[in-house]
Amino acid sequence: MDKLIRFLNIDPAATRHAAAIWSLIEHRIEHIIETFYADVRQSDAAMALSDQTIQHLKVKQKDHWRALFESRLDLQYFNSASLIGIKHAEIGLDPKWYIAGYARIKGDFARIILNAPLPLLTKADLVVTLDKYVALDMALAISSYTSLLVD
Secondary structure (H helix, E strand, O other): OHHHHHHOOOOHHHHHHHHHHHHHHHHHHHHHHHHHHHHHOOOHHHOOOOHHHHHHHHHHHHHHHHHHHOOOOOHHHHHHHHHHHHHHHHOOOOHHHHHHHHHHHHHHHHHHHHHOOOOHHHHHHHHHHHHHHHHHHHHHHHHHHHHHHHO
């Protein structure tokens, strides 16, 4: 994970920007996740998920995004991101849906940033940081997913 963090240039400025992203999306995250899972429920992949499982996933996803944007990039976060990939592999979720889900949530986050009353350069910095953080999270999860397929 440290190599990815360095490669993505997640530095102190990115950490500050990530905190700013969280402050913008925190009050809207529950709505974003609620809408996401309402649409997921309509997909073939999620038909077998119980309401209780969906509720659990919503809580876990909010906690996961919080940890990511608060830059708690420690072993607990690494394990959480890896476990997401493992769980998706275990239920047989095709990675294309996983990646599409990321794109959808990231788009919702980007819209919040772009509509915020901030200077254009600040918005640009936040969107670049959003890309870095989502790429890190997705790389960890997909790496654990594909390592299960190879093993």
